[in-house]
Amino acid sequence: MGAFRFDTSYARLPGSLFTRLDPEPVRAPRLVVLNRPLALELGLDPDGLDAETLSGNRLPPGATPLAQAYAGHQFGHFAILGDGRAHLLGEHLTPDGRRVDIQLKGSGRTPYSRMGDGRAALGPMLREFLISEAMAALGIPTTRSLAVVATGEPVFRDRVLPGAILVRVAASHLRVGTFQYAAARRDLDGLKALLAHAIARHAPEAANAPNPALALLEATMARQARLVAQWMGVGFIHGVMNTDNMAISGETIDYGPCAFMDAYHPATVFSSIDHAGRYAYANQPRIAHWNIVRFAEALLSLIDPDEGAAIAQAQAVVERFPALFEEAWLAVFRAKLGLATPQDGDRALIETLLQAMADTGCDFTNGFRALAEGQAFPVDARDRPAFRSFDESWRARLAAEGSSEASARTRALTANPALIPRNHRVEAALEAAEGGDLGPFEALLNAVRRPFAPASEDAPLRAPPLPHERIQATFCGT
Ligand code: AMP
């Protein structure tokens, strides 16, 4: 149990892909929240993690801070980006043999900052901490949050806010946009190095495939299909699925204006900057597919030196995304209905329920949890008949596979969380934290860390927002 064990393979990649530089020191770092269980999991002594280290003011031995270059399609438009306010401290080797990035976010300007100040505000960093920890507890691949440190410095946004740094732990920070960056610069050496690096970290079996680049594309695509299916299963809306916010590892990354939906509606959007609904709940699979096609384009020169041949091979892979997603989505929602086996017609059954939910404004989380708990759907009594057809089909479907209702409900209890970080609770907790009261944040964090095992005192956190509590829009708050 002890200190960071750094071995930063990224720093050994071609220099075009990153810039070595130290974080900018901050005036008065103060630890706001430390993830002690995560520290222990990583083989780190939580008591050795102080604010000076976690803010980047004091570099731990072996750290090789660097900012990564990347590009990305933002709302469909290509841009050269890069870590404008983040520093990779290094890749830490855990006692159980994993290699994880330790990254500071909000740690100062870099050559990729453009007009930005390199800083982050306390609210959005606490938001990422809370929601990423909730995702992890839900069993959904995600980057993790080790700590949030207040910097003691103000940041200037639409108002003056307290500054903070998030310490993020990730399987890697390779993004679709990392490959796009090298491809846009026609940097074949950079692309080759990225390919080898990504394969070593995320798809070792691809190294021996007949076409390693194609194998990485397939592995990445399969992970994204599963990831987005899991998001759909908990009503999660990422909010900014730009290609720079899609990780090759298959982890959820970059929690900006993301949110969990309360009442079910497929067109739900929260992000204040997503006017066209590009990243609405029901669009997420299509966008993931679109992003994977951008990934394939970036890989073309590695797939085959003959562009036509490369395109044909890439095409044959990416056109399988819809089928892969469908399979993953069906698996997620079958589990939510407590079904033990797949059968034809399951999509129609699931859609019957979702349609009834949409028609009645049923709360997504509480609706599925009610099914698992054997309760009536949580809608007005006059709206209950909307679920009758689903109820009948569901019972017939259980009978057809020989499952009892009780066994189905037992299974469904493990697939339908009782607790998600509801948006109005998140906003209230962050507002209190900005005012210096961490109580609501800690209570919410504790609750969402056991999403499938609610306690009686969690009842208020399980309740959907009252009309006046509903959050209409979420902000990136960068
Ligand atoms: P995001 O919307 O957080 O995914 O960020 C998109 C891009 O903007 C990334 O390249 C970030 O590093 C950069 N960025 C966001 N906020 C800042 C900031 N305050 N200062 C410098 N760069 C930033």
Ligand code: MG
């Ligand atoms: Mg980003």
